[in-house]
Amino acid sequence: MALMKKGAEANLYLESFVRVFHHAGGGKVVIKHRVSKRYRVSEIDNQLRDSRTALEAKLFSDAKRAGVPTPLVYEVDRTNMRIVMEFVRGxxxxxxxxxxxxxxxxxxxxxxxxxxxxxxxxxxxxxxxxxxxxxxxxxxxxxxxxxxxxxxxxxxxxxxxxxxxxxxxxxxxxxxxxxxxxxxxxxxxxxxxxxxxxxxxxxxxxxxxxxxxxxxxxxxxx
Amino acid sequence: MLCLGIESTAHTFGVGIVTDRGKILANIGNVHKSAKGGIHPREAARHHGVIAKETVLCALAKAGVTMNDIDLIAFSMGPGLGPTLRTGATAARALSVFYQVPILGVNHCISHVEIGRLTEGAKDPVTLYVSGGNTQVIAFDAGRYRVFGETLDISVGNCLDVFAREVGIPHPGGPNVEQLAREGKHYIPLPYVVKGMDLSFSGLMTEAVRKHRTGSDLRDLCFSLQETAFAALVEVTERAVAHTEKREVMLTGGVAANKRLREMVGLMAKEHQAKFHVPPIELCKDQGAMIAWTGLLMYKRGVRHKLDQTQVRQRYRTDEVDIVWR
Missing domain, CATH: 1.10.510.10 (Transferase(Phosphotransferase) domain 1)
Structure with a gap:
């Protein structure tokens, strides 16, 4: 996985659709991984990462329904705190x-x-x-x-x-x-x-x- | 060239004497202590007025110079408490007029960053400035110190102090909360408020006090309060680091004395491969040397203030000062 951006709360990786989902498909996906922060206690860390991951995926799709362009969400993985989504070129x-x-x-x-x-x-x-x-x-x-x-x-x-x-x-x-x-x-x-x-x-x-x-x-x- | 700097934004009346090479010859502070903690602005201002002369003389003696050796007077122009600011400004004006020395009004928050850059050799840090009165994330960009996050209500120091007072922890609140927090084991969920780049601590403080009234263990509460407030501070600082891509992080202000906060900011800096700086605690706190040094930086780049431009500004913003010396 190629690191696209190391953000403040998450790392963004660029990956091909095929490699992530193991079946026919094209194009690229972005994996947003909310990494654990060692500076905060695990209670706060887990709570923030989990709630933000779940909520963000829902917000993406609701915003899209409201007519705002957002990346398509392909997968929400709350064990690893990852969202797999469409790569937006621009x-x-x-x-x-x-x-x-x-x-x-x-x-x-x-x-x-x-x-x-x-x-x-x-x-x-x-x-x-x-x-x-x-x-x-x-x-x-x-x-x-x-x-x-x-x-x-x-x-x-x-x-x-x-x-x-x-x-x-x-x-x-x-x-x-x-x-x-x-x-x-x-x-x-x-x-x-x-x-x-x-x-x-x-x-x-x-x-x-x-x-x-x-x-x-x-x-x-x- | 010698500059005498006067600090009086809150409960500290400080006088520092610094050379234009950045050598601190004297840095004397006199802190107003009130019986119940907290600051009564008028009482603090009265205190500053009473000890002003003695503090100046003490600083001169420590530096081994007389007023005739002083080439510039700098003072804290704001942000801070009106009455105490005015006392410091009055002292500065009196010295300036009597000894015929130029006078410069300095932004207090910026001088915290500048003294850290001087003594720690930090070139271009993202600064987390946390004290009893201020909470800001500051980074230099295009001629100004930009604020990349600040509190929308009370400062983090105030949050800890008021919590301490409300639950009966003796003065000084911050250090005592830190002590108790070390014995805390269980994390009690408290409101974690990060709004974009900005922070808010008043709801956190109220909820922590409420949890105490409903019987939560005080040590656990101190632990949880610190962890929640500091995690939010570090998150906002981290955003500024990620956004500006700067390679240095500095922690300053009175709350920088907190070991847990130092540890957390240090861990974050490490994750971003940034250098981490904390000035010695005497220079993190409010003092005159930082005012003197910033005054010198301004003066050498041609900044001049006439006497009628030296009114204090209680809400002097960090990002409204043109930083001509960088």
Whole structure:
């Protein structure tokens, strides 16, 4: 198995379909293996790895049903904490976003906003929206490839946190274009989510202003 | 060139004297202790006002210099408690005006990273900064210290201290919880909260207190509280390491004194083949030397503050300072 990426919580391996499933079939698969972390006690370690593996597989398929491109899940192995899934060919949005022409970039961001709205509408919180978790494919789709911190939650608060965290991710990775990108995300979100979108967006802003290191004048409750 | 740095963000009034070569000539701290633990901002500020002169004189004597040898005054501008910050800033301004020496306001969190880079030889670490007031994962990128994760509510030090106080563990809370945790055997499930890159400890603290009231063993609770809080801290730090692909990890702040946390961060660093740095504990805690050293870094790169630019900033963010010296 070829190591594709050593992430923070899991290792990603690239493997051929045939080698994994032992029968006729083509193409490549990605194996996401949640490795044990020696720094934490086994109770926390097992609980986090098991629940995140099971939940992530379910979130992938529910998100796909809601109209968001996600890799197809072929197998969930809760003994070894592995998910075997489709390999999505493309580039991480992280690497393309700043190279795109402004208009294309706005469109991609709007699409991302629409997709966030789609998962939110069916009660899913992504939990870790960053541009490294999104794959931009040749046919212009954006795949959400990591639901490792996702959950089922339909509250305005959780949706607000989701949006707020995406803004924070844009700030730390794409600080040059954060504002224009986030504006486009919100416009897509608004259009797709429909009624109630403004409430979520307002909450996201409030959550940002609640932060520990935000200027007092800008805080929500002065 | 000599810089005198004043630290006063919380309960420590510290004065450090550092040369522009990075030699620490003196680093004197005076900690305000309250009877029940915790900090009363006004009381702490009063304490700082009373001992300010004595601490400065003590630092000068230790360094073997006089005020006439000092070329620059630096002070903690924030983030921190308003009253104590203002006391430190007032002392700094008085010295600056009286001795006609330039003055610079320094970001407290950044100076924690800079003193570690100075003494540990860390070049470009992902820093986990954990103290009674702050919890941040900091890494340098494109001219700024970016925050790759921070607490959304209380700091991890505060979580441990308040838990200790609520369940009747004597002051100082953090170290005593660490002691008790060593005798804990059974893990009691507690809320583990990682929201993307950010952390939250207030729910964890409340639940731990609640579990104590419903009869859970205190040693097991201390153990479980530490394990849960620290696992979340290390996970967020690990994400920053994976994301930035930096080869060094640094742990600093008062909670860096905790041996279990050191062990956990060290294990994580090893898994990523990253070098692991922890400054000596006196330099992890709040002190004046880090302020003096960061002041020197700024001054040598041409940063100047006029007197009316030296207002303190209680919520001074790590990622709003242009890092001209890197």
């Amino acid at each position: 580039q991480q949005v992280k690497f393309v976003l700043e190279k795109l022409r402004p208009k294309t970039r706005r469109n991609i961001c709007r699409l991302i906003g629409r997709q966030i709205a789609r998962v939110h509408r069916v009660g899913i919180i992504h939990g870790d929206l960053t541009t490294s978790n999104m794959i931009f494919t040749e046919n212009g789709k954006v795949y959400f490839v990591d639901f490792g911190l996702g959950e089922y939650n339909s509250s305005v608060e959780a949706r607000g946190v989701d949006l707020h965290l995406f803004r924070r991710a844009l700030q730390s990775t794409h600080f040059r274009i954060t504002d224009e990108a986030y504006r486009a995300v919100l416009s897509g979100y608004r259009r797709e989510f429909g009624r109630g979108a403004d409430e979520v967006i307002k909450r996201a802003r409030e959550i940002g202003l609640r932060g520990r290191y935000v200027q007092k004048e800008e805080r929500a409750w002065h």
